[in-house]
Amino acid sequence: MRRPLAQSPVETSYELVRRRIQRLISEPHAQKIQSVVATRSKEESVDAWLKVLQEIEETDGVRMDRLESGAVRIGWREYCES
Template sequence: MNQVVASTTFAPNSYEHVGRRIQRMVSDPKVQKHQAVSITRRENEAPEAWERVLQELGETDGVTVEHLESDSVRIGWKRYLDC
């Protein structure tokens, strides 16, 4: 009798992928020094996922999301907001 075993690894959905990518960029020591980063949506990232992550970031106290050209944003926090 043949059995098929389902894989327990799942590919992250686009929302999770976008969130992790932004998190990695924000946690970079150089970015932490400036407390702001500009990010552009990648072609393989769903626009809905991109907007959802940006909306949630924008609703976070002390974080600002400034929309730039096309699918780019500047995310800033703390000192960047005080300037």
């Protein structure tokens, strides 16, 4: 029987960041205003955070603004058009 390959800490952290941002985006209030503000938590690796942000920036129909606080505003649809 083969053992599954262990994930590296960056991959694990990446998945956690990705899922957390997906949950934020899925919240009813975020869906209503079509944007969400996210901040890296101190438990999340910087590399994982930056990888997720890069993927968001490369997604068509999504706009990401970096805020002075270090947070990012992720918007879609009408938010992107305003």
